[in-house]
Amino acid sequence: MATRKIAIETQDGSAPALIVHPDISRRAPAANRPGVVLYMDAFGLRPALEGMAQRLADAGYIVLVPDLLYRFGAYGPFDAKTAFSDEASRTALMGMIKGTSQEMTQRDTGAFLQALEQEGATGRIGTVGYCMGGARALNGAAAYPDRIAAAASFHGGNLAADTPDSPHRHVATMRARVYVGSAGIDKSFPPDQSARLELALREAEIDHVIENYVGMGHGWAVPDHGEYNPEGAERHWKRLLTFFEETLG
Known part of the structure; x- marks a missing residue:
């Protein structure tokens, strides 16, 4: 099935989203079809994310990609290669990111x-987030432990920051398995945060992996990002698909 655009009614408005179904021959029985929420990076819904959702759907999942910045109305999407280097787009984008709190996304x-x-995803649910979506994928698992069985973050920022909404502060309510793939050098998730997150997950007895992708830059897994790395992206896909297969079925 081709990608469809839908609108999701939330407490704060209508969120555009992409929905992608697997080929009918790859679907699980109707009683336990697994689903995935893909939490976008900062740049909006666009072909790169649609392609990533399609790859997950090809593996058998019903995939939802919501626009996390919908409260600001129609925009962009932004160019992932230049959005932060152009002053005007950077200012606009940072305002939208800061204006969309973790609590809102939860x-x-x-x-x-x-x-x-x-859409038919009545089985286990996984989340995966990139960049700003990484923390939201983990916090989603903490907020909905009865529904979300697996949560993954790739080059997610501020996963163990000194803020009340940092994911490491909420792991006690998680029941999901967790996978975190970090860029080799990433100012938004430095080694001290990685250590803090590791400690929190271990103390909460969460089944987890934190893996450092040495040599990869922030954004390496997303094909239209300036830091995209094909080899690193394929490694990310191998890890993610194995993680979901083991956890979601």
């Missing part, structure tokens, strides 16, 4: 899960 995730269920 609230929205309830509507995202409902939309997936309406």
Whole structure:
């Protein structure tokens, strides 16, 4: 099935989203079809994310890609290669990111899960996030432990920051397995945060892996990003698909 555009009604408005179904021959029985929420990076819904969702769908998952910045109305999408180097787009983008709190996305995730269920994803649910979506994928698992069985972050920032909404502060409510893939050098997730997250996950007895992709830059897994690395991206796909297969079925 081709990608469809849908609108998800949340407490704060209508969030555009992409939905991708697997080929019918790859679907699990109707009683336990697994689903995935893909939390976007900062640049908006665009062909690169649609392609990534399609690859997950090809592996047998019903995939939802919601626009996390919908509260600001129509925009972009931004160019992932130049958005932060251009002053005007950087200012606009940072304002949108800062204006969309973790708590907002956690609230929205309830509507995202409902939309997936309406599309037939009645089995286990996984989340995966990139860049700003990484922390949201983990916090989503903490907020909806009865629904989300696997949560992954790739080059996610501020996963163990000195803020109340940092994911490492909420692992006690998780039941999901966790996978974190970090860029080799990433100012948004430095070694001290990695160590803090590791400690929190171990103390909470969460089944987890934190893996450092040496030589990869922030954004390496997303094909239209300036730091995209084909070899690193394929390694990310191998890890992610294995992680979901083991956890979601």
